[in-house]
Amino acid sequence: MKEKNICKKLSGSYLNDFSHIYIERGVLDHPAAQQIVHKFPDARTVVIDHYAHIFNRPRQNSIVQKRSRKLILAKKEVDFIYRGSELCENFGEENFYYSSSILNCIYDCDYCYLQGMYTTGNVVMFVNLEDYFAAVDALTEDKKIYLCLSYDSDLLAFENITGFTNRWIDYAAGNANLLAEIRTKSANFSAIAHRPIPDNVILAWTLSPQAVITQYEFGTPSLEMRLKSIKQAIAKGLKVRLSFEPIMMIEDFERIYGDFMQRVFEDISPEDIRDINMGVFRMSKEHFKRMDKLKGTSRAFAYPMHCVNGYVSYRQEEKLKQLVTEMVPGAEVKKLLRIQ
Numbered sequence: 163m164k165e166k167n168i169c170k171k172l173s174g175s176y177l178n179d180f181s182h183i184y185i186e187r188g189v190l191d192h193p194a195a196q197q198i199v200h201k202f203p204d205a206r207t208v209v210i211d212h213y214a215h216i217f218n219r220p221r222q223n224s225i226v227q228k229r230s231r232k233l234i235l236a237k238k239e240v241d242f243i244y245r246g247s248e249l250c251e252n253f254g255e256e257n258f259y260y261s262s263s264i265l266n267c268i269y270d271c272d273y274c275y276l277q278g279m280y281t282t283g284n285v286v287m288f289v290n291l292e293d294y295f296a297a298v299d300a301l302t303e304d305k306k307i308y309l310c311l312s313y314d315s316d317l318l319a320f321e322n323i324t325g326f327t328n329r330w331i332d333y334a335a336g337n338a339n340l341l342a343e344i345r346t347k348s349a350n351f352s353a354i355a356h357r358p359i360p361d362n363v364i365l366a367w368t369l370s371p372q373a374v375i376t377q378y379e380f381g382t383p384s385l386e387m388r389l390k391s392i393k394q395a396i397a398k399g400l401k402v403r404l405s406f407e408p409i410m411m412i413e414d415f416e417r418i419y420g421d422f423m424q425r426v427f428e429d430i431s432p433e434d435i436r437d438i439n440m441g442v443f444r445m446s447k448e449h450f451k452r453m454d455k456l457k458g459t460s461r462a463f464a465y466p467m468h469c470v471n472g473y474v475s476y477r478q479e480e481k482l483k484q485l486v487t488e489m490v491p492g493a494e495v496k497k498l499l500r501i502q
């Protein structure tokens with residue numbers, strides 16, 4: 163019980179206690195699976211043949227399940243790395259890929275596309291990271307790649323349970339052809355603060371105004387906690403990436419985002435920032451339809467929306483982009499900005 167409380171405290175947010183852990187028979191003896199199970203001594207463990215039997219079960223309700231998420235430990239068999247989506251900023255990197263060693267998130271952002279992707283709120287952790295590393299080895303044999311690791315989840319938020327971020331950083335340190343990005347809303351830099359972090363690992367924080375966090379980003383650390391974590395990374399000598407994405411419609415938009423920009427750059431100097439990306443909320447039409455059906459009353463979608471080239475966004479998308487760009491203070495910071 164004591165260890166679980168430590169997990170909650172260090173993540174800077176809530177973590178489920180995971181009353182049930184489903185484990186694929188094939189990973190019962192995997193050290194990473196054993197380490198994770200050990201973190202939840204009170205959980206009931208259930209041996210299963212394949213994670214999809216639980217994760218992809220029909221007629222699930224992700225909203226209900228999120229109140230009591232179950233954890234599934236599994237082995238990833240194929241498709242360790244995917245081509246990056248055109249919806250995501252590639253920061254000018256030609257060979258843009260992403261990888262998901264965890265499916266689903268401990269946070270519960272109202273606008274999260276995962277709700278339109280999965281029919282469940284349960285979380286899968288693929289424990290065989292060594293097979294991911296072998297796939298990256300093969301892909302980087304003759305070229306450099308840019309690989310986003312915290313995709314379809316928030317890797318650092320789970321770090322106190324999984325240790326996956328540390329393992330990826332260890333791996334990246336030995337592969338000069340890999341440029342890895344670990345993006346988070348967590349305040350959990352302390353989980354990796356003790357160790358060297360090589361130049362080819364980019365730590366990126368998604369930041370939103372506190373009013374947006376309160377209204378849309380349920381269960382995530384506050385703006386102040388995220389800023390504190392960023393400052394710890396900077397104090398360690400890292401150049402961080404900031405992500406102002408998604409920009410969300412909210413009442414009193416101009417005041418809220420104006421104050422936010424002032425607050426962020428009060429604490430963080432341009433020389434400590436690697437780059438910044440900014441994008442207004444948008445999502446594929448298919449995911450949006452499924453989410454809208456699931457959460458018809460969501461405040462995130464209570465504003466006029468439009469669909470262009472298969473992507474749904476606010477009708478005022480361009481205006482919001484322009485407004486926020488104007489709010490970014492100073493020429494030095496503006497130079498770092500990439501707008502989607």
Ligand code: SF4
Nearest residue numbers: 267269270271274315
């Ligand atoms: S932190 Fe990201 S992955 Fe997690 S719920 Fe929020 S938007 Fe989804």
